[in-house]
Amino acid sequence: MPVEDRPSVHGVQAKAPALPDTTRKIGPGPWIGGLVVALVLIACILTGIRSRVHAEEELSSAAKQNSILSIAVTNPSQRTQPLDITLPADTQAYIDTPIYARTSGYLLHWYADIGAHVHKGEVLAEIQAPELDQQVDQARSDLATARANFNIAQITAERWEKLLAKDAVSRQAADQAMSDLSASRSSVAAAQANLGRLQQLQSYEKVYAPFSGVITARNVDIGSLIQAGDSNSPQAQLFHMAATDKLRLFVPVPEVYVNDIHNGDRVEITSDADPNEKFYGTIVRNSDSIDLSTRTLNVEVDVNNENHKLLPGQYAFVHLNIPPSSASLTLPSNTLLFRAEGLQVGVVKDGRVQLVPIVIGHDYGAKVEVTAGLTPQDQVILNPPDSLAQGERVQVVKGDGE
Numbered sequence: 001m002p003v004e005d006r007p008s009v010h011g012v013q014a015k016a017p018a019l020p021d022t023t024r025k026i027g028p029g030p031w032i033g034g035l036v037v038a039l040v041l042i043a044c045i046l047t048g049i050r051s052r053v054h055a056e057e058e059l060s061s062a063a064k065q066n067s068i069l070s071i072a073v074t075n076p077s078q079r080t081q082p083l084d085i086t087l088p089a090d091t092q093a094y095i096d097t098p099i100y101a102r103t104s105g106y107l108l109h110w111y112a113d114i115g116a117h118v119h120k121g122e123v124l125a126e127i128q129a130p131e132l133d134q135q136v137d138q139a140r141s142d143l144a145t146a147r148a149n150f151n152i153a154q155i156t157a158e159r160w161e162k163l164l165a166k167d168a169v170s171r172q173a174a175d176q177a178m179s180d181l182s183a184s185r186s187s188v189a190a191a192q193a194n195l196g197r198l199q200q201l202q203s204y205e206k207v208y209a210p211f212s213g214v215i216t217a218r219n220v221d222i223g224s225l226i227q228a229g230d231s232n233s234p235q236a237q238l239f240h241m242a243a244t245d246k247l248r249l250f251v252p253v254p255e256v257y258v259n260d261i262h263n264g265d266r267v268e269i270t271s272d273a274d275p276n277e278k279f280y281g282t283i284v285r286n287s288d289s290i291d292l293s294t295r296t297l298n299v300e301v302d303v304n305n306e307n308h309k310l311l312p313g314q315y316a317f318v319h320l321n322i323p324p325s326s327a328s329l330t331l332p333s334n335t336l337l338f339r340a341e342g343l344q345v346g347v348v349k350d351g352r353v354q355l356v357p358i359v360i361g362h363d364y365g366a367k368v369e370v371t372a373g374l375t376p377q378d379q380v381i382l383n384p385p386d387s388l389a390q391g392e393r394v395q396v397v398k399g400d401g402e
Contacts, residue, residue, distance in 0.1 A: 089250060253320070
């Protein structure tokens, strides 16, 4: 029966229990929130992946960019001014000689010490040689005896000639007298020569300056035993003397500069001892031959030194002006590549390296002369790495205006 028609208990009508309302609307469930979270996570993941891919692309681009060699370049320059080449020089006195004794004895006195400027013919020392003086006296006596014998022989020969004219003596006797006269004449000549020799040795008892100059060494003192000597016995040197009013400078010129050196050229001279002073000399001669061991030409430069500011043996520098060549270019030495194929330089064209062989003329030290292989418009790589290869891509970061 219907619920409404249920009989009541004890006369009271019983109320039927309430049934759920199946007509109520259903709201958004938990799956909607999960979907939103999932979408957010997906968006974060996609954003992270995109950021990482972008970073990798940037890193790859940077690595690719860094793999290109960055270099500095310079252009070959054409020299218009003479190039100053500085070469070391050996400074020597114009005349430099040791003074020896030609007479043995004892040193009686010396008159010039080291540093003394003396004139030609000035007495430097006196040697006492009593034995030599006695030999001179003996030679004078021998000469007098020879002259006396000559006089008597001459008188005898004249007498025999007169007697022979009268046939009072034989021809044999007259010839003997003439022979005695000739022998006496020879004895006189020999005695005169011996006396002259001893007198010459006696004159060496005084040691004279052979030229005007300065005494650079004195090796004896009063009372020293003097032995007549020469260059074969250097211990016998009395003095050493040098003429310093004019100096000779000997310069070893490298072979590559030989054709630019001419006798009569005026050159500048400097010295570390007086860096603010400049001297000037003249190329007077050269050896006209290349030294096989050093491959240099020995060149002599004469310089006036009347003020004696330069000293013999001093280290000096000669500055040679090398004239420019119209057909040559100059490059810094730090552009050269020494390869098995020969001397090369790296030239940048269209962002790539071209290894160009060149021909070197003069080597100026910091620079070299290039006679073939380059033009003034070429961009030459400075300080090229040893690994530089043909066709390699490079990036010019700066240039050198040399």
